[in-house]
Amino acid sequence: MAESRLVTDGGTAVSPEERLAELEAENERLRAEKQEAEETVDDLRTAMEELTEGMAAAADGDLTRTLDLDASEEVVAEMADSFDGMRTELARTLATAQEFAEEVDEASESATTVAEDVRKEAERVNDSTANINDATDEQREKIETVSAEMSNLSATIEEITSTAENVALMAEQTADRGEEGQESAEQAIDELDQIEEQTERARDSVDELTDYMAEIGDIVEFITDIAEQTNILALNANIEAARAGEEGAGFAVVADEVKSLAEETKDAAEEIETLIQDIRAQSEETADGMADVSESVETGSKTVDEALEALSGIAEQAKETNDGVQEIKHATNEQAGTAQEVSQMADEVADLSETTAEETDSVVDAMANHQEQFGSVVSSIKELSGQVTFLREELDAFELDADHQAVQRASSAEARTSRREATGETVVIGSKMFQSNVLLAYMTYELLEETTDVSPVAKVQMGRMQENFEAVTSGETDLYWSYDGTVLRQFVGDESSVDDAAEVYRKAKAVESKYDLVLGEATRMNNTWALSPRRVWCEEQDVHSLPDLAAYVRAGNDLSMAYDPDFRDRSDGLSGLAALYDFPDDAVEAIQANSVAYEEAAQRYETIDTGNVDMVQGLLADAWIDVHDLQPLADPDNYFFFYRPVPLVRGEAARTHPSLVDTVNRISPTIETAEEMRQLVRQVKIGKKDPRVVAREHLETNGLL
The missing domain is CATH 3.40.190.10 (Periplasmic binding protein-like II)
Incomplete structure (x- = not known):
């Protein structure tokens, strides 16, 4: 059977066994690469976990943790180095920030203390300056009074000078008239002597007249006797004529005529006797008068002698008076000049005092401005202190990204x-x-x-x-x-x-x-109303509650506030507080006269740093209470309603x-x-x-x- 062959892409024929061997080799190589990749991934995972933990620790505020990575990969090593560099730099920055915050906190506390001391000193200086201003005003008024009095005195001295001149003139005239009086007195003495001589002669004549009147009286008496005898003879003749009848009628007529003549003679003699008696009485009165005149002339002579001596003394005294008046005139002239100078100096001092008062007013205004500036400085320092405290709290927690994330969430919400x-x-x-x-x-x-x-x-x-x-x-x-x-x-x-x-x-x-x-x-x-004095004021006055405050007011102490208009006007505000705690009748008006009303809470709290008010009326949740170190007064009777x-x-x-x-x-x-x-509000207001x-x-x- 023929051996089967495979043809590769390159056209070379290989056997299945050879191909299998190649695949196994390739598979082995891939396994090795996979193992190497897995090891690399494990290293990266470990590094990322370590990096994540480090970042999480840093996010929690732990900047002391370092990354101990055995990283073979360059990128991991770079990430570790970058993280460590970032952590180190951030830690250094935060350490610097914390140190700076602590320094600023200490400095702000010190500055707050100093500023508070300066504010109090400025307040004392302002009070002293105000007292000086009052004293200067009083001094100016007194100097003006002195100037007016000196002007009056100068005018009075001028009047005295004028009067002295008149007195001097009158003294001279008195001396002249004294001399004239002496001459007249001497003449009067001579004339009195002559009157006395004439009076003596008149007395002698009256005495002679009296003697003549006595002789005439005797003659008149004799004539009266003859008239009476003639009247008897006539009566007898009438009797005889009546006896004679017709032959005696003529004789009877003669007898009647004789009788009538005798009666007329008798009547005339009686009238003469009456006249003689009247003349004798007048002569006696004249004699007595002459005696009195003589005595008076003698007395007058003595009086004129005494007057002469007195006039002589008056003349000498008038001369001395004239000399004294001349000296007074010179002295008053000098006093008038001196008074004029003093008056002029008083006017100059009054002008200087007025200038001083104006300068003092300027100083008072400047001190008032400084007090307001000090108050603003104290407020700014306290606000800075609050901000630093908040910064330190934030740095201690190290939640640096929380605000940013929250704002992002808020933006997303919008x-x-x-x-x-x-x-x-x-x-x-x-x-x-x-x-x-x-x-x-x-x-x-x-x-x-x-x-x-x-x-x-x-x-x-x-x-x-x-x-x-x-x-x-x-x-x-x-x-x-x-x-x-x-x-x-x-x-x-x-x-x-x-x-x-x-x-x-x-x-x-x-x-x-x-x-x-x-x-x-x-x-x-319960965010109800609150009356908040400075803590130090509470300790100094021993006032920690509304009943304590009422006792403080009833004791006659002045009180001032920075309050909201609602607190001033509403029945459950100031007036109700006064009614509940039996403030004196005029206390509310006095407090309102000393206080200021602002709708803005921040403005009310800034006022207390100027020292112009004793306390601030606000809400219990006002963050400024902590910033200004105030103490809300306790309300055991729940006067402020539940809000x-x-x-x-x-x-x-x-x-x-x-x-x-x-x-x-x-x-x-x-x-x-x-x-x-208050803590939440503080984060907004201060932080x-x-x-x-x-x-x-x-x-x-x-x-x-």
């Missing part, structure tokens, strides 16, 4: 939202201005976006309480986070006193029947999406205290993290995502 908006399955989430409210809105957004089919739309920071409520009731938004206390007081309209959180929530549910709304589950956190965050959902949205309320309610149990919320990232991380930490 893309999904755009697709869902096209289908109309959207839920619009509103929020108030507060950062804690913004975080709750983003938590709601992330949870709905990740776990439901609806497309959430975030409209954060739409406005204050009323704007958000009007938006959800009008259908502009579908839900937002309110507070159970706000719902009860503002929307239900129940102002009754409630001191139990569960009761507040139960009563707030009445909003569902009043409006087409659904009230979700409240958080355990627990609670979702308020539009009824139509809840009916359209039956799982909406239950989904949102899952967020509430994850926030138990205001301190927890400058995206609030959506912080919201998602919170949900992830609590197992909701």
